[in-house]
Amino acid sequence: MAAASLEEIRHHLRWFADQHAAQTSPLYSHLAGHASDDDEIAGLLTAAPTPEAVSATLLLAAVQRVLQSEPFHELTNYYPSLGGTYGPDAALWPLFRSFVLARADRVRGLIANHVTQTNEVRRAALLYPAVTLAAKQAGKPVGLLEVGTSAGLLLGIDTYAYRYQTQQAGQLAAGPPRAPVGLHCALELAPGATLPSIPKRLSTVTKIGLDANPVDLTDEEQYAWLEACIWPDQPERLRLFGAAAAAQRKAPPELVAGDAVDDLAAVAGRIPADVPLVVLTSNVLWLFTAERRRAFVDALADLAAVRPLWWVSHEGYLGGLDLLLPDRDDLRAGDGEQVFGVLGLVRWSGGRPAATALAKTSLHGERMEWLA
Template structure:
């Protein structure tokens, strides 16, 4: 393996520890910081395609291996598996030894699996944006999620939401009785509160993914659980609950390319329904040129039917393609994603920046005046 590749992987691990895991996952912050200085562990990621070689994939592979050996001492640091120990001086040596002893199995997972965290909590971030698009559409919409994994977010209209505002107020949305209930901290400052309708009218829905996940398959569901960070059992519980709910309301998932198969997938939805295309933590896995081609394909589709794009991505890989550079929203500066809605007028896209968001739906800062 080249020194340049190892240096790049080490930097990804270091940035993950500092920008994504810090203050949110003590276990993954510690493991990523240690792995950044360990060529043997970081080097396991060289088994993955370049765009997939991310810290989350390494830790998902390790999580899956610990799932398979729940009595191993390492499991005591994994609350998703019943562990209750916090990070201590034994955590890294035990993790390192465990993973290197199973290096061949780890590389197999890393080479053939993808980080497909179907993070149910992100529905709380996406709901206000999809609701805004539906309000502008003036009726039921067809929802198409690109990079859908198991498609759990497509059931967002069946979830209940409680937004805890910084001033002590609470906003609620969604059905009062729902098996999946989400909580999200909401800051809004001078921007005012977002409009949150009690009901979201989704007339049809479909998911597109290069490798869609069948959440009714226990092995596939176990991989989705492995993609959940191991010290956050509540996220794993929500995943299971949403997967159970989806079994009552199956959704169509299409295996295909985010660009080449987007039009054909959209055509499977009723033509009379306005189309809302949704992406969430999907575009970083596309090369730069493919992101531009994705926007071009959205523009083409917008010429055929009313279309809105709801984007909850790092600003640089998503909305920057429409709104241009914004240093104040740059992920490298904020460690936050940016939520926005893109519409088309006269063949040209224009975006509304709605909020900055934390990666797993735990909080958002609203930036747009109510519409």
């Protein structure tokens, strides 16, 4: 498989700086923007394991991981995650560039042997209304199978507390009242939409995570990599990751190493066949080729032919939902528009999929817009 070209990498870095990070991460927008004009820095991403794995977040996570091991370096002044208080200024890029190039082999090695594995806990607040809707349709407790689970923190979805801030009904609360992790999400309504019914509790029977490389949070290096994948000027994300990781250690889910397509049926078979199965994916299918995404959706359909199954997806529109809901230009981010995710729910009946786009979302779980 051919590596991504330097031109493609530079284009991605510029897109990330201007459309993905511009409104949420001044630090990463600044760094990615400069990297897009620097062949030596951008070129480090040619070491990514696959063209699909190429991302600004992979480069920046690798740099942050190296910086974690040098906590007294001047560059840490710009990283709130490492105690820094400086905002982006004229001195940042020259300092960043010299730091990275002096450690280029270490950065390149991390890029070659990792993928972005952000275990963003706040996405549970996006998934919760869809998973509870699937459970309501099932009429009984469900089994959860998360594909691309990383460390499995989203499998704690039934143990977290949620507060949805709405204009129409104030704050809606769900989840256990004394939960170890509390998540907040702004819930807005698209024209013509009505507030979803959000049950107080979600009842699960079994929870399993499937990942090509599951993360063991008891391993210091693996834990540090997940920390490095969190954007450094978003400390709330880091705090929630730590809280969820601590809670998970008390009741870890089963995590299985395997392929999302080839091993899906075997892993699903660990959940009793009479238990309604909810398959979760969250910001993982962008790492797949188009052919592999198609194969994944086909594998879900095969499973649905032999057991009750729902697919809850939080991906970009082209992350698989487009295969079941074609020609939905309203679910694509337009030129210059802030990137957003799409929360989808798919249910198979009689071999036919019924797919619904439930909401447009921020990628890290801060807000969602419920659709009509």
